[in-house]
Amino acid sequence: MNPIVKAPTLNDLPAPPPGKTGWPWTEQNEALPEKMPDGSDWPKISIVTPSYNYGQFIEETIRSVLLQGYPNLEYIVVDGGSTDNTVTIIRKYEKYLKYWASEPDHGQTDAINKGYRYCSGDVFAWLNADDLYYDQSTLLKVINFYQKGYDLIVGECLNINADGTHFNQAITSTEKSDPTYFKKYLRYWSSGFLPQPAIFVKKEMADQCFPLSIELYYAMDFQFFLRVLNQEPKSVWIQEKLTRLRWHEDSKTMGTISRIDFHAIVPEPEVHKVALAEAENLPTWLEKIFFRIQAFDYLSLQPYINSLDNFHWLQITKTIVKRPTLAVWPLFWKIFFRSLLGEQIYKLLKRTIRTN
Structure with a gap:
């Protein structure tokens, strides 16, 4: 484990690659005060990024987490033994990570389970290595709702292409999400799937959900959210974009689009x-x-x-x-x-x- 440098700034982080501008390359949030106004610590947010051969995207993901300016963050990256430039990029940012590893694993779910073991925060989320937080205010928005007593905080996603431009197909089950509960969400044929990158869960509830089943290839988030909803959390559904969900030819989500209706996600047998x-x-x-x-x-x-x-x-x-x-x-x-x-x-x- 590494001693974490809290709330790094643009000046602390490595320079962005040539030609990269805007969020999260040349923009940041001003660091919040180290303590809250009453002198207490900010609630700790634990974020896990599972990764495998997403070197073309992961640096943007990492920077979107670190440049939130949030002073009580533990960020964990678990890579499955990538053979591209992923490990080189992770090493550039390793002093800002609580933990990272690159070794063969049994897939994304296994990586998430491994990362979760290092989480000790009050709030938990996972952010895949091809997605990123929408802007520099995501974590502050989330923690404001957590401090109001919410256990499950659900935002919206902006769907983007590989190059970061808006994905012009309206995948409503990821861009927006209707309030749901355990019995309704079980009926997957009539309930849209929750926007995984834009969801934050009270860690005490997440503890009751792990480990997730490592044989799951697509539906680990469905399993996780069912286990959360079964605990009847106090929930809030924010009608704001919290994340950018990337659609590209190598992503799992792209592979689950129906041939008949590009707007519909086909439930896999494992769902x-x-x-x-x-x-x-x-x-x-x-x-x-x-x-x-x-x-x-x-x-x-x-x-x-x-x-x-x-x-x-x-x-x-x-x-x-x-x-x-x-x-x-x-x-x-x-x-x-x-x-x-x-x-x-x-x-x-x-x-x-x-x-x-």
């Missing part, structure tokens, strides 16, 4: 598995059974939702014969009538109904 596992925390056996029925109903509809193929209505009818509970799903009937009538007639009928 279904996580939901079933965490549903064991539902309070009654009847709720557990009902949820399992719903979850497997939706799983049976996924081939029709996520495919560009035109399914014959007889094939869809066979599905409802196998799972009669699909009869209560409006989504099933939408799929059925679209296949029965054909796309053009279905859309015409839909427009007619809307105008009447």
